Amino acid sequence: MENDNTIRRLKTVEGHMRGVIRMLEEDAYCIDVIRQIQAVEAALNKVSAQILEDHLNSCVTTAIKGNDPKERERVLKEITEVFEMANKV
Amino acid sequence: MENDNTIRRLKTVEGHMRGVIRMLEEDAYCIDVIRQIQAVEAALNKVSAQILEDHLNSCVTTAIKGNDPKERERVLKEITEVFEMANKV
Amino acid sequence: MENDNTIRRLKTVEGHMRGVIRMLEEDAYCIDVIRQIQAVEAALNKVSAQILEDHLNSCVTTAIKGNDPKERERVLKEITEVFEMANKV
Amino acid sequence: MENDNTIRRLKTVEGHMRGVIRMLEEDAYCIDVIRQIQAVEAALNKVSAQILEDHLNSCVTTAIKGNDPKERERVLKEITEVFEMANKV
Numbered sequence: 001m002e003n004d005n006t007i008r009r010l011k012t013v014e015g016h017m018r019g020v021i022r023m024l025e026e027d028a029y030c031i032d033v034i035r036q037i038q039a040v041e042a043a044l045n046k047v048s049a050q051i052l053e054d055h056l057n058s059c060v061t062t063a064i065k066g067n068d069p070k071e072r073e074r075v076l077k078e079i080t081e082v083f084e085m086a087n088k089v
Numbered sequence: 090m091e092n093d094n095t096i097r098r099l100k101t102v103e104g105h106m107r108g109v110i111r112m113l114e115e116d117a118y119c120i121d122v123i124r125q126i127q128a129v130e131a132a133l134n135k136v137s138a139q140i141l142e143d144h145l146n147s148c149v150t151t152a153i154k155g156n157d158p159k160e161r162e163r164v165l166k167e168i169t170e171v172f173e174m175a176n177k178v
Numbered sequence: 179m180e181n182d183n184t185i186r187r188l189k190t191v192e193g194h195m196r197g198v199i200r201m202l203e204e205d206a207y208c209i210d211v212i213r214q215i216q217a218v219e220a221a222l223n224k225v226s227a228q229i230l231e232d233h234l235n236s237c238v239t240t241a242i243k244g245n246d247p248k249e250r251e252r253v254l255k256e257i258t259e260v261f262e263m264a265n266k267v
Numbered sequence: 268m269e270n271d272n273t274i275r276r277l278k279t280v281e282g283h284m285r286g287v288i289r290m291l292e293e294d295a296y297c298i299d300v301i302r303q304i305q306a307v308e309a310a311l312n313k314v315s316a317q318i319l320e321d322h323l324n325s326c327v328t329t330a331i332k333g334n335d336p337k338e339r340e341r342v343l344k345e346i347t348e349v350f351e352m353a354n355k356v
Contacts, residue, residue, distance in 0.1 A: 007113050014110065017103050024096045030144035031167045037137050038171070041130050041178040045265035048126050053258040055119035061250070064242040072239070078120045079257065080231040082127070086264040087223035088355045089130040134354035142347040150339070153331040161328070168346065169320040175353040176312035177266045185291050192288065195281050202274050208322035209345045215315050216349070219308050219356040226304050233297035256298045260305070267308040 006051055013043045045086075052082065095140055102132045134175075141171065184229055191221045223264075230260065273318055280310045312353075319349065 020036045056079075063075040109125045145168075152164040198214045234257075241253040287303045323346075330342040 003113055003116065007110055010106070010110050010113065014103065014106050017099070017106060021096055021099050021103065024092055024099065027092065030140050030148065031171060034137050034140055034144075034171050035174070037133050037140075038174045038178045041133055044126050044130055045178065045262065048123050048265070049258055049262040051119050051123055051126075052261055053254070055123075056254040056257055059119065061242055061254075064239055076231070076234040076239075079234055080227055082120060082123050083230055083261055083264055084223065084227040085124070085127045086261055087226070087267075089127045089134065089265075134351065137354070138347055138351040141350055142343070145343040145346055150331055150343070153328055165320070165323040165328075168323055169316055172319055172350055172353055173312065173316040175350055176315070176356075178354075181291055181294065185288055188284070188288050188291065192281065192284050195277070195284060199274055199277050199281065202270055202277065205270070208318050208326065209349060212315050212318055212322075212349050213352070215311050215318075216352045216356045219311055222304050222308055223356065226301050229297050229301055229304075233301075237297065260298060260301050263302070263305045267305045267312065 006047060006054075009043075009047050009050070013040060013047065016040050016043065041089075048082075048086070052079075095136060095143075098132075098136050098139070102129060102136065105129050105132065130178075137171075137175070141168075184225060184232075187221075187225050187228070191218060191225065194218050194221065219267075226260075226264070230257075273314060273321075276310075276314050276317070280307060280314065283307050283310065308356075315349075315353070319346075 016036070017040055020033060020040065023033050023036060060075050060079065063071050066072065105125070106129055109122060109129065112122050112125060149164050149168065152160045155161065194214070195218055198211060198218065201211050201214060238253050238257065241249050244250065283303070284307055287300060287307065290300050290303060327342050327346065330338045333339065
């Protein structure tokens with residue numbers, strides 16, 4: 001369910017990106033192209049946040065409520081890792 | 090020329106993004122999807138930097154050497170704007 | 179305990195920032211100043227990730243194991259919020 | 268002149284950061300600390316953009332109008348580099 005929504009949003013972003021490629025093919029102004037690439041990235045950030053939210057409410061919650069400390073540690077470590085990477089891209 | 094290279098790189102990123110959509114359709118693990126989206130963004134950042142470099146060496150250089158102070162001001166303002174936005178996406 | 183470590187790291191970053199101010203007072207080259215500001219930001223990102231990791235292993239784990247669904251929802255929502263903001267700064 | 272303004276703004280950010288350290292010393296809520304660190308980073312981004320703008324209007328303009336192609340190339344390369352790094356921090 002949530003997946004369908006995420007897929008739909010990513011397909012929109014993909015369409016946006018094809019638009020950027022078309023701009024380049026038609027020799028659009030460089031700065032306009034950069035701005036559109038940045039808009040694509042902003043849209044990707046929103047999709048990532050949505051996926052993370054779903055993940056926290058499903059897998060992470062299950063792992064923390066569960067009895068496997070290794071698994072709990074693993075899912076929490078992953079959250080920190082994608083957070084760190086979010087700061088970098 | 091530079092455009093051809095940029096278009097080719099963006100098409101690769103577009104292929105990467107279709108791969109991410111496929112991952113979602115095949116119910117891949119959320120964190121793996123987020124990591125791939127972040128990889129797409131890192132690739133987009135590199136393409137943006139390439140476009141900016143070409144732009145600085147062409148349009149910006151021409152405008153600064155030219156005699157139109159308004160035009161010079163405009164191109165420099167744009168550089169600051171995409172730099173500010175780069176900090177945000 | 180973890181707090182002491184975080185405080186120490188932030189004090190180091192604060193010292194770094196005083197160094198940047200000194201560079202400006204001594205008319206350092208603009209690009210070198212920008213690079214140092216970016217280094218300060220990279221250090222802040224690392225501290226944030228450390229704080230988030232501690233938070234996930236303490237408050238978040240407690241809330242998810244606990245019996246208050248509102249509280250659980252709240253802590254998870256916050257993670258998504260700081261993740262979204264991490265993409266923006 | 269512009270320097271004085273930049274120094275004043277960075278000193279404000281430094282004060283903000285001391286506030287964050289105080290929050291940690293007083294055991295503030297982790298997420299509130301992370302949000303304040305992100306606010307510090309947003310402020311640093313604004314200062315960087317201001318410094319870049321001043322730099323474009325002074326050193327970069329001089330180098331491009333000048334007769335040293337090596338120097339022109341150097342200053343333009345630096346802009347691309349800080350832009351790339353802005354995407355990462």
